[in-house]
Amino acid sequence: MKHKPKIYAQALAEVILGKDADEKKILENFLKFLQKNGDMGKANQIVSLAKKIFIKKTGRRQLTIESARRIKAKQKELVDSILQKGDVVEEKINKDLLAGIKIIINGEKQFDGSMRKKLNNLFQ
Amino acid sequence: MEEAGIIGQLGLNWKLFLSQAVNFFILLIILRAFVYKPLISIIEKRNKKIKEGLEKAEEADTRLKEVDNIAKGKIKEAEQESIGIIKNTEAEAKVLAGNLQKKAEERQKELMAQIALSHKKQQEEVKSAVLKEAAELVKKTIIKTVELNPDQIDDALIKKAISQVKNEA
Numbered sequence: 001m002k003h004k005p006k007i008y009a010q011a012l013a014e015v016i017l018g019k020d021a022d023e024k025k026i027l028e029n030f031l032k033f034l035q036k037n038g039d040m041g042k043a044n045q046i047v048s049l050a051k052k053i054f055i056k057k058t059g060r061r062q063l064t065i066e067s068a069r070r071i072k073a074k075q076k077e078l079v080d081s082i083l084q085k086g087d088v089v090e091e092k093i094n095k096d097l098l099a100g101i102k103i104i105i106n107g108e109k110q111f112d113g114s115m116r117k118k119l120n121n122l123f124q
Numbered sequence: 125m126e127e128a129g130i131i132g133q134l135g136l137n138w139k140l141f142l143s144q145a146v147n148f149f150i151l152l153i154i155l156r157a158f159v160y161k162p163l164i165s166i167i168e169k170r171n172k173k174i175k176e177g178l179e180k181a182e183e184a185d186t187r188l189k190e191v192d193n194i195a196k197g198k199i200k201e202a203e204q205e206s207i208g209i210i211k212n213t214e215a216e217a218k219v220l221a222g223n224l225q226k227k228a229e230e231r232q233k234e235l236m237a238q239i240a241l242s243h244k245k246q247q248e249e250v251k252s253a254v255l256k257e258a259a260e261l262v263k264k265t266i267i268k269t270v271e272l273n274p275d276q277i278d279d280a281l282i283k284k285a286i287s288q289v290k291n292e293a
Binding site: 071101113 | 259262263266267270274277278279282283284285286288289290292
């Protein structure tokens, strides 16, 4: 490994934060760069770290929305109603939730409105 | 003369009478020296022995009585001691029996408490198992219900979650 993942992540975040940056192109080039350095194995970790740095520096929110199945259009409208401009949204399917959704903001605040949570509360 | 006449009339011959008297005295002296005195001596010795024997017998009797009294005393003492020992033993036995009974009662109480505790624990275990099983059943039922109509339940839950997020913000 030529550099530490944190260094790669910081570099990636800085480039994306630049004016008129084309995120898709930057990412493609960055992955090529990693491949050239033989550090593709850490790509996921680096991108994840870069995302965190980016969010921290821009003051944006990262929202992870977990649902038991793909969210329908009507439900998506409801979810969108809580989003702010610039929010980074990651959607995940987690069948263990059974129904409902779980919203995690910046990896800290968690709103668990899933059926699993309700069942756990009920039978604790 | 008148007296000689009487003796003569009685047919006594003075010479013969005197010689018989001398013989008698000689015999008396001999008998006294060789028969009477040793015989008296033997009788006195025998009497003395008898007297000593009687004294000893009396002394032995007295001692026997003393020994008898001592023995009676000892027996009485032993009896009293025995009674005392028996009384003490009875008292100790009563105390021991009391202690044993107390211990047995305590043990019985302990056992009863253990049994009650065990029974309660068993009841709680059974109750807990039944509740767990019932909870699992209810969970399964709810999951099945969700599977039957997931969209409707999703709608309700998402609506609630979004409302919660909005309120928190």
